[in-house]
Amino acid sequence: MxxxxxxxxxxxxxxxxxxxxxxxxxxxxxxxxxxxxxxxxxxxxxxxxxxxxxxxxxxxxxxxxxxxxxxxxxxxxxxxxxxxxxxxxxxxxxxxxxxxxxxxxxxxxxxxxxxxxxxxxxxxxxxxxxxxxxxxxxxxxxxxxxxxxxxxxxxxxxxxxxxxxxxxxxxILDFDLCAAKESELRERLAIDGSELVVLRVCRIGLAYEESVRQAANLVRKLNAASIPSRLVVLGTIQDAESYARLQRIQDIRIDFVLDRKFTFNANELIGLGDIVVGVGRGFMEAALHGMIVLAPVSGCDVPALVLPENFDHLSRTNFSPRGFIPEFDESKNFSELLLILRNKDRETSHRNFVRSIAKARFSVxxxxxxxxxxxxxxxxxxxxxxxxxxxxxxxxxxxxxxxxxxxxxxxxxxxxxxxxxx
CATH class of the missing domain: 3.40.50.2000 (Glycogen Phosphorylase B;)
Structure with a gap:
């Protein structure tokens, strides 16, 4: 087409x-x-x-x-x-x-x-x-x-x-991931496959602070569900006070990657994440590559796994932190994420869904x-x-x-x- x-x-x-x-x-x-x-x-x-x-x-x-x-x-x-x-x-x-x-x-x-x-x-x-x-x-x-x-x-x-x-x-235009940069960053952060990586790529400031907090809460819930997890935040500092507050997040492993070597064309590194919490363009880029992708939801503790029944609601606000899903069942949505993480067929089905909808809806x-x-x-x-x-x-x-x-x-x-x- x-x-x-x-x-x-x-x-x-x-x-x-x-x-x-x-x-x-x-x-x-x-x-x-x-x-x-x-x-x-x-x-x-x-x-x-x-x-x-x-x-x-x-x-x-x-x-x-x-x-x-x-x-x-x-x-x-x-x-x-x-x-x-x-x-x-x-x-x-x-x-x-x-x-x-x-x-x-x-x-x-x-x-x-x-x-x-x-x-x-x-x-x-x-x-x-x-x-x-x-x-x-x-x-x-x-x-x-x-x-x-x-x-x-x-x-x-x-x-x-x-x-x-x-x-x-x-x-968005189609783009390639950078295996060399990803390998280097994995080595720097000691990512060895023993923990699931939740990735948030964003400017670090007031506009996206809540989405990072939701990603951190997601890591806590995954750890509590016996899925060892960690959070990687990849981006540039836009607001020093916001960054200072996020650095005080406790009870989980969280790494902030600020090196321009990795933040320039950061979309090339989305393969680093087992789960990507995306907003706006970042959501679309992760979906294009068939990632397990979640988007923040206003008023919720954790971001929402994107599913056929909530996609249109989240797209209404361009997958932003202002996202709203009527009668959203946060617990049921998290349970669906656990099923995807524990069942290879469900994971493949989810990846195919987000990839197909990205190609259909986000083609430049x-x-x-x-x-x-x-x-x-x-x-x-x-x-x-x-x-x-x-x-x-x-x-x-x-x-x-x-x-x-x-x-x-x-x-x-x-x-x-x-x-x-x-």
Missing amino acids: IANIIHDLKHSPETRVRVAYVISVVSSDGTGVGGSYRSLLALAQGMRSAGQDAKIFVLGDVFPSAYQNLDLPVEFVEFRNPLDYFPAICSRICAYAPTHIHAFDNKSYFFSRLVARKLDVPSILTRAGGPNPTRYFPYARDVVAFSEENASYFRNLPKLRASSIHLIPNR MEGVRRHLQLYLARNNHGDTRVLDVALNFIVVLRFYVPIVIRRGFSMMRRTSAPTTSN
Whole structure:
């Protein structure tokens, strides 16, 4: 099926587009490590595999590590002089001559919507997962949501009632596991097969702290059920206080792997886990490789084994810690996990289920087809809402002003530093 989609897209002259994808990495807001960067990368690579033109423009003062050493064209418009910043963005994107401009966050959308207006091309905004926004969300004629949770919210948002809301779940490219790195990490952590490994791959911060705690509770329950187990958390520290709290987890063996050698392209190491507790993109990557995969559930002590009867409920929130399963029987779900761990036929059946549903639901080429439908439905910029542009600008200032202030203080310290003379 995927091969047919690629063939049709490559050989149909009516489906030719040239998309400028725009995303921000601003040090006052993040480090450029997260699923949204890889999701955009997968979409752009999928578009190029389908014979389309696609280029990523990164705006801000940090270049995301996921975009280093790529064959895909990526252009970094670095924030230096505030007065020259928008002209630089405008000239770079205009030089690419896109037919569509597609932003992946509110900050980059402010700039991309202005450039799109100048070029009179459609401007699209993706909400790349996460909870529903509680404050400002920009107006856009076309909004892409990764989850039903977000899509339903946007459909009921008064300012977006005339907009088209597109539910196009997160997509992933197939990828290989790295046996060499996995072997090295197994040796470093003394993983010898005597204990079952529960793996959690995530940024270590407030957003995912509860999912790590649920994974730790799962290890406790497995140990109590006479299945010796340990927890490995693989990721980068996003919040030092959150990391400190998680380090105080007791009664189980827990290892935090923070070395960039292993955290860069960490998805290559999901084979380390006998069980993977996944969220969002990480869940999908584990499912694609047929792992025994669980997802966190809001208000529960342990994550849920993903089964045919609860998959749709968990996917509604993009397999996030906000996941909810009506009338969820936590004890019955854990018992099903024990049966899978103790019965080879049940384990094989579960692995086949998650692998098949990942291929059917998370294929990047199906995402490309859906995005092309979106792009080809529009050929001009449409209406501009001046007040909303002004509000969007205020949001942008909130993130860029701290960088300007920090640089100002840095310059003051350098100029005021005492000099020595011979």
